[in-house]
Amino acid sequence: MIFDYPTLKLIWWLLVGVLLVGFAIMDGHDMGVGTLLPFVGKNDEERRVVINTVGPHWDGNQVWFITGGGAIFAAWPIVYATAFSGFYWAMLAVLWALFFRPVGFDYRSKIHNATWRSTWDWGLFIGGAVPPLIFGVAFGNLLQGVPFHFDDTLVPYYTGSFWGLLNPFALLAGVVSTAMITFHGAIYLAHRTEGDIQRRSITAALIFGVLMLVGFTAAGLWIANGSIGYAITSAVDTAALPNPLAKTVELQPGAWLTNYDKAPLTMLVPALGYAGGIAALLLVWKGRTLAAFVASSFAIVGVIGTAGVSMFPFVMPSSTVPGASLTVWDAVSSHRTLGIMFWATLIFMPIIVAYTSWAYKVMAGKVTAAYIRENEHSAY
Template identity: 70%
Template sequence: MIIDLIDYPTLRVIWWLLVGILLIGFAIMDGHDMGVGTLLPFVAKSDVERRVAINTIAPHWDGNQVWFITAGGAIFAAWPFVYATAFSGFYWAMMIVLWALFFRPVGFDYRSKIEHHLWRGVWDWLIFVGSFVPPLIFGVAFGNLLIGVPFHFDHDLVSTYTGSFWGLLNPFALLCGLVSTCMITLHGGVYLMHRTEGEIQRRARIWVSVLGLLFVVLFSLAGIWLAFGISGYQITSAIDPAGFSDPLAKTVVSAPGAWLQNYSRWPLFMALPLLGYVGVIAAVVFARSGKTLWAFILSAVGIAGVIGTAGVSMFPFIMPSSSDPRSSLTVWDATSSHLTLFIMLVVALIFVPIILIYTSWAYAVMRGKVTAAYIRENNHSTY
């Protein structure tokens, strides 16, 4: 049969990679939209300047949401245990993200309906909230995954979350949230520099420099904390990579330094945290020298390095359990069936390239600077 072309363990690893790629795509594409929204009140002072900033992302922000939806759908279909456990345990955090995201489309569409400074000022700050909160919460979520989430499965494989919303806001998770926020906001600042000129570009350059420095400091602090202050998880029993998905069919222990073991096994993966540093630092250098397109590409490389670092550090774990380690969800026991993963892979190989081609075409058509003169000349057809 054609399904036998790829064995079950290989498909499980492929989907771990694909989900990671989708998350990176979301962080890069929707991330620069959110970065622009976060910087909106600070780099654009007048109404015209804020309209310039908004119109740099106006043609693309809703299309970039495809990455968010696709990543969520992939987790639902490929990792049903993870989807069910995470969306119940992180319920209120997810709701905060969704409520914040509501402000973005409404803010973009309604801010220019009435020409009044108070009306537009309120919507501008709501766009800021809708852009600042999601990266912060997503970073906090990753921080909690690295610490371990308090949940367990019963004998019927029904998960129960035993933590609280406030428990998610622990110091290490908040630090990871700040790393995520700096990274995404810097990415948006570089994009603003690429699409604008004059005072907006100058202010964005300052923010990019500051955020680059903050990122290096915070990312380093998170790495040190993870290496010396947080215990990771490791599987101590035999596992069957081709077996049925049963999270309870293994033994897991918490051990200091466990999240660093993969780098000892496969030293090549040390390139990932280096990419995080090099990408962001080079992005700042290129942005300050006026090579904004290269700065944007390098910022994207930095994002890929940071997310890749989290994924490789945890592999094969996806969602460790701090209250019952054997309930931890891994690449080998949290996936859908062999047939489901194979069909999804075929679908992904067809539609992901289509998304990439269309997105590239849309950005090529809409390339160029957005200026104050353009906004004034197209007053009724711009945001």
């Protein structure tokens, strides 16, 4: 292997983060558009305009979601198994919400019936709004610690409940996530449309952008002043084979801020969240929608990156048995598996990026009501 085991563990922490951010940026703006669909489109024609801004490529952007899930399964199998045990009903809710997207996009305009089309519009709203909310709630619970433990054979046991996941801090994280994705989608919609739809989209972007920044600040203050945080208090062999029970962990209020003290440059990550969000607000207000979309993408990198940097090296801390917490060093696959996956990613990731870039270049431009009328049978 060209990289040693500890280096590959760190690389895969970064790669999983890249895939999550890629999903939030690429599929996120599709979901944000779906969330806004019933509100920025006031009649059937306007809603068809909104749908056609994302209709041709939403399914291609799902690659980021699938790849991210596959990467977690292969790189962090214990995390995958434990998370799906604890978040089982939440993950099912995400899948049920996502079911509305393919059928909604494909069947919504097949029948000229107002009730039929309105029903699918709200289905697309559910498919766009529910996943970001649940993913945000999941991150909020990760930051607080998840109630799970292992037996002597490393079989995970989740001791919490579905309703326990809906605690105040987790709901705040869900608001931040939803606002962030809707903000991103509103900017994209403003870039691809004109007239009344564009004006409504800019208004939505200003509202949700401010909500994201306020929520992000509130969550940071909550962490800084609350009892959230975990720290490893024993020596860690970063080159050892995976064994999450071979360490000692303690609940330490304010521990999620430790990495910023140890490495001050990490402060650039949350700063990027603020800078990107503020820049996106100013740019979309000025009508510079493409630059605003780039800025909101950087905001997403900063917000998600802040959670990752704050928790490092933790991936999934345990609130009931802190020593069972899963980290970058002890919840991974073998050295060989990480190495093979690294080279596969090195080959296929550029292909995905190149294809996606080409597809967006081909589909660039405004979607208008005139386009919908001229392509009545081929448009969504």
